[in-house]
Amino acid sequence: MILSRLWAITGEVILALTPLVVFFLLFQLVYARKPWSFVRQVLTGTGLAAAGLILFLWGVQVGFMPVAREMGAALAALQRPYLLMGLGFLFGLLATIAEPAVWVLCGQVERASAGYIPEKLMLVVLSLGVGLFVALGMGRVSFGWPLYYLLLPGYILAIILIFFSKPTFIAVAFDAGAVVTGPMIVTFVMALVVGIAGATEGRDPILDGFGLVALVALAPILSVMILGLFFERKE
Amino acid sequence: MLKESREVLREVGLAILPITFFVTILNTFFLDLPLSSLVRFLGGAFLVAIGLFLFLQGVRVGLLAMGEMVGAEMLEKGNIVSILLITFVLGVSVTVAEPGVQVLALNVDLVTGGELSNTLLIGVVGISLGIFLAFAILRIFLGISMGYILAIGYAVIIIFSFFTPANFVPIAFDAGGVTTGPMTVPFILSIGLGVTSVLPRRSEMGDTFGLMGLASLGPVLGIMLLGVLFQ
Numbered sequence: 001m002i003l004s005r006l007w008a009i010t011g012e013v014i015l016a017l018t019p020l021v022v023f024f025l026l027f028q029l030v031y032a033r034k035p036w037s038f039v040r041q042v043l044t045g046t047g048l049a050a051a052g053l054i055l056f057l058w059g060v061q062v063g064f065m066p067v068a069r070e071m072g073a074a075l076a077a078l079q080r081p082y083l084l085m086g087l088g089f090l091f092g093l094l095a096t097i098a099e100p101a102v103w104v105l106c107g108q109v110e111r112a113s114a115g116y117i118p119e120k121l122m123l124v125v126l127s128l129g130v131g132l133f134v135a136l137g138m139g140r141v142s143f144g145w146p147l148y149y150l151l152l153p154g155y156i157l158a159i160i161l162i163f164f165s166k167p168t169f170i171a172v173a174f175d176a177g178a179v180v181t182g183p184m185i186v187t188f189v190m191a192l193v194v195g196i197a198g199a200t201e202g203r204d205p206i207l208d209g210f211g212l213v214a215l216v217a218l219a220p221i222l223s224v225m226i227l228g229l230f231f232e233r234k235e
Numbered sequence: 236m237l238k239e240s241r242e243v244l245r246e247v248g249l250a251i252l253p254i255t256f257f258v259t260i261l262n263t264f265f266l267d268l269p270l271s272s273l274v275r276f277l278g279g280a281f282l283v284a285i286g287l288f289l290f291l292q293g294v295r296v297g298l299l300a301m302g303e304m305v306g307a308e309m310l311e312k313g314n315i316v317s318i319l320l321i322t323f324v325l326g327v328s329v330t331v332a333e334p335g336v337q338v339l340a341l342n343v344d345l346v347t348g349g350e351l352s353n354t355l356l357i358g359v360v361g362i363s364l365g366i367f368l369a370f371a372i373l374r375i376f377l378g379i380s381m382g383y384i385l386a387i388g389y390a391v392i393i394i395f396s397f398f399t400p401a402n403f404v405p406i407a408f409d410a411g412g413v414t415t416g417p418m419t420v421p422f423i424l425s426i427g428l429g430v431t432s433v434l435p436r437r438s439e440m441g442d443t444f445g446l447m448g449l450a451s452l453g454p455v456l457g458i459m460l461l462g463v464l465f466q
Contacts, residue, residue: 012353016332024301034304038304044293044296044297045295046297049332051289053337057341063278067272091253098253100245148396155393158389167381171448178420178448186338204402210405
């Protein structure tokens, strides 16, 4: 069963990378005409990426996903939502600090604010923000709050903040949403929450299981713009 | 090369650490999962780590070079229409290969019992991101303020969500989040940098950045639309 998954995944990954390879070869033939060494370098990279993607998805499918769902079911059976929220907070915090792209972003913010917002402060606020939103996501699936109650105020706040923020901050903030939704949060936590939703009575795995990535992506958008606004006032 | 590999290795190690820590704490104090599950988890973590390492390495060795080459060449030789077209095709191509998109699609396929198949989801997410990416590039050429477009985009999404079947809404919002990952971000940034470098007017930082934010609104709307059509 585990090996047969590998074949299926290999097919899917090849399918997923085909458009890029076809596009590249066409572009090379029609426009670019780069030397063969360059083509070989790109194709080697694509081959490596394909092998990596196959192993990654295999590990996700046979390891992460089933165990995360099993853990989700066991966590739901504990019926301790506040514990779940606390652990979610801790997890969001750690995962953010450990993400290299986040450090790059914090450096960007320091430069965009001409040093008014120090890198370390941004890192602290961002990690707390992501922790808070993962905790809220856990609370949502435990207590059955509709996604709207969390996303709608968040989105509306984001729209309001846009009108009060400097263009540089808006741009950095919205790109920051990308930074924290790395492969780890997506692979493990998504399956965990789907597991919790599937095992909790009265929850629907589709309605309550998804939505966490969206929440997590909101955290940095709001934190960067709020920090920007706060420090602009101080200037 | 070796130094870069070490850097990637460190990144992967750091990324895998919080999960392993989380699972260990949970299992030591609160849960009592069978040993076979823990072995499974560790095996999975090992595969995920090696896979991610190879993937990131491949992106750095070959795919980034390709993104930069395409960005530079298309601006040199192309007109606005072909630039937008190439941006669209490239946007679709990198999104369907993004690990996060694949994982979301797997989860959705599993939970819906194959009713919303992963191929369909990946296809819709890719195409809608491509359209919005082309649109985001067009915005740079036209010089429309990023803030207004984002505000309008968010407002449209909120309104749209009220007309979407309820069980598609969370998936749609998640689809926006997962499109931004180690594959799409460097590609899209290199295109953005290319475009701003040939602009006649002085460009602000706000021009290049924010591309990702705008492009990832596409899949949210795309999946919502799919939900309406599914009904």
